[in-house]
Amino acid sequence: MGTDSGGSPVLMDLEELLATRLLVQGNSGSGKSHLLRRLLEGSAGLVQQVVIDPEGDFVSLSEAFGHVSIDAAEYSLPDVARLAVRIREHRASVVLNLEGLELEEQMRCAAALLGGLFEAPRELWYPALVVVDEAQVFAPAGAGDVSDDARRASLGAMTNLMCRGRKRGLAGVIATQRLAKLAKNVAAEASNFLMGRTFLDIDMLRAADLLGMERRQAEVIRDLERGQFLALGPAISRRPISVRIGAVKTAAKSGSPMLIPLPSAPAADMEDLLFAPGTNEPPPPPPPPPPAVPADDIIRNLAAPAPPPVPQTPVIGPEEQETVVAEIFAEIVAEGGQHPPASLYQDFQLRCRMRGASAALDMTEFGRRLAMARAGIADPDDYEESIALGACLPDEMLAPFLAIAVAARQGADCPSDAALAALYGTSSAGRARRMLAFIEEKGLIVCRTDLSGRRSITLPHLGWTTAAAPPDPSTPSRLARIDARPRRSATGR
Ligand SMILES: Nc1ncnc2c1ncn2[C@@H]1O[C@H](COP(=O)(O)OP(=O)(O)OP(=O)(O)O)[C@@H](O)[C@H]1O
Ligand SMILES: [Mg+2]
Structure with missing residues (x-):
């Protein structure tokens, strides 16, 4: 060897x-x-x-x-x-x-x-x-x-x-x-x-x-x-x-790289060399001639009516656009399920394209809108301040926080632990309670439990408070009561 x-x-x-x-x-x-x-x-x-x-x-x-x-x-x-x-x-x-x-x-x-x-x-x-x-x-x-x-x-x-x-x-x-x-x-x-x-x-x-x-x-x-x-x-x-x-008799195709002196052309010359029109290069091959068409076909084509123009993708007007986008958010929320935000975003873009809407939301804005839709907010103007307050929270806490805001604004029952957990993307009531503690620490909410164990939550910046409700109610579907839409039209906002 x-x-x-x-x-x-x-x-x-x-x-x-x-x-x-x-x-x-x-x-x-x-x-x-x-x-x-x-x-x-x-x-x-x-x-x-x-x-x-x-x-x-x-x-x-x-x-x-x-x-x-x-x-x-x-x-x-x-x-x-x-x-x-x-x-x-x-x-x-x-x-x-x-x-x-x-x-x-x-x-x-x-x-x-x-x-x-x-x-x-x-x-x-x-x-x-x-x-x-x-x-x-x-x-x-x-x-x-x-x-x-x-x-x-x-x-x-x-x-x-x-x-x-x-x-x-x-x-x-x-x-x-x-x-x-x-x-x-x-x-x-x-x-x-x-x-x-x-x-x-x-x-x-x-x-x-x-x-x-x-x-x-x-x-x-x-x-x-x-x-x-x-x-x-x-x-x-x-x-x-x-x-x-020791030495070998045959050679490998690839040798070791060795230093070779660089050419000494000044930079300007080098630029000329790189961009010079090719003189001694072979010219690019000419494009292949189109296939010969029989004369009969040409005559038939000339006589035939012109094909209809390909219609452009319909693009809908700005107002309808907003309605379509809101519908899409509602569909995504109704379908439920725990999907990663990136795949939901892709799905959203696809649905927009399918309906001729322009889908001009970036991922962050999409996350915000989705949180609003999950919390039951149809018109962001009603919740401008709550949304601004929620900006200091981690993305995944925005939906539960807004759901609390919606319930508080309407004086509806305080959302249960299970409802908040679902909005937080978990099934654990314990995690939901830890999330509430986190939001409370930030000063955005104050939780109060009365002597009969019913909880109410106040948003001190806005002066809104939810009605007291048990955090773990045996009756299902409390979430239905925190839908903002009927109440908003009742107040005329
Ligand atoms: N014992 C040796 N005597 C002389 N030249 C050698 C010797 N060993 C390696 N070389 C030279 O060193 C260079 C790199 O060696 P070689 O290709 O065998 O490396 P390698 O370990 O196989 O690397 P790689 O993992 O990248 O394939 C080659 O040009 C080879 O000719
Ligand atoms: Mg090798």
């Missing part, structure tokens, strides 16, 4: 590796892919190799060593699974190039190949190294943005490879940038480790754990150079040793 700190060669015992698998970890650029390439090149004539290559880095092995490069984008998943059986049958060394596939497709494709290798009939269980670069992609530690079934398929195939592959002749060799992102059971099945430069504590600690080192000792992993790895395992060394990985 390379040389140790004293310059002596470090060897990899291939037969031992087949039985004990290998895990390589190191940050991006630490030299993992280079290390895998060194191992593949060194063992190419000795053992069958199957490489799962998410970046298309290893296809260069085909020219120098005769690996068959399989461009995954050209095959269906069942094709890949069938190919896997042939690969075992003919003991062919292959590189499965997953470059150009979406992440989820990469996972499914790797799962199909690994599954096919794993399920091959017993008489085909010849030994093979199965090398997986960027293994955290195929065996992720947690759920990511991919669908559950893709993740399950790929994680299952990787687990089979690392946990149950040995008997079938499959020896997993996996590399990952982040141990913490690799499924634990997949990492734990390797008995050989090559740990490269690692910065994050969480990865370093897991690496130390796998190498059986103390945390303090593990600090050396931080100081490793590119291409230098701490090695341990029955196929390499029974004690942790440092290995400097």
Whole structure:
């Protein structure tokens, strides 16, 4: 593989590796892919190799060593699974190039190949190294943005490879940038480790754990150079040793970025260059000619009456607009249910569009209007001061506060705990009472309980008080009595 700190060669015992698998970890650029390439090149004539290559880095092995490069984008998943059986049958060394596939497709494709290798009939269980670069992609530690079934398929195939592959002749060799992102059971099945430069504590600690080192000792992993790895395992060394990985014959497609002197053109020239009309560029392709129309069709079209113009979306006048918006709020309130504000807002916008209203409320204004509608306020002018007072409360307390204001203004019964809880978005009377205490602390209301246990609430700024009512009435539907609308028309406001 390379040389140790004293310059002596470090060897990899291939037969031992087949039985004990290998895990390589190191940050991006630490030299993992280079290390895998060194191992593949060194063992190419000795053992069958199957490489799962998410970046298309290893296809260069085909020219120098005769690996068959399989461009995954050209095959269906069942094709890949069938190919896997042939690969075992003919003991062919292959590189499965997953470059150009979406992440989820990469996972499914790797799962199909690994599954096919794993399920091959017993008489085909010849030994093979199965090398997986960027293994955290195929065996992720947690759920990511991919669908559950893709993740399950790929994680299952990787687990089979690392946990149950040995008997079938499959020896997993996996590399990952982040141990913490690799499924634990997949990492734990390797008995050989090559740990490269690692910065994050969480990865370093897991690496130390796998190498059986103390945390303090593990600090050396931080100081490793590119291409230098701490090695341990029955196929390499029974004690942790440092290995400097040797040179490779084939090249990776992607090299390391190097500094290249920048052009010395002054800024103004650069601007000219960027915006200059293209002189030596090929002209853009002309638009395709319209398809030829038979003369008969042209004549028929000329004779036909012009199609009616597409009607514009009807936009209703400002007054009707307000009525429609109020109706929509009433519908949303009547439908009830506990939905997150964002989805209610989306639903509101959709309903507006469906009725030709312009839905010109932002999310905050929508929240305010919804609270008013829930409290039974149809005309905001009646409750201007209450709404202004409620502005200092958290959004979710506005509806219950306004419901109290409505009841108080009408002298109706004080809303029950259950009614206030529903408006607060909870079913807990205790939470409703804590909310009341909070609003009272703010000085917006004063609660009073009389000797028979009936509660009344006063809004001291406005001089309104609700009628006293039991906070937990056995009779249902007190909320019906705090509807503001009939009373408002009775007072003429
Ligand atoms: N032992 C080495 N000797 C010489 N060059 C090396 C060695 N190891 C790595 N390099 C070079 O360093 C660069 C990065 O290495 P490599 O691509 O193997 O990193 P990596 O760990 O696989 O990174 P990533 O996780 O981003 O794929 C490459 O250009 C590679 O040629
Ligand atoms: Mg790499």
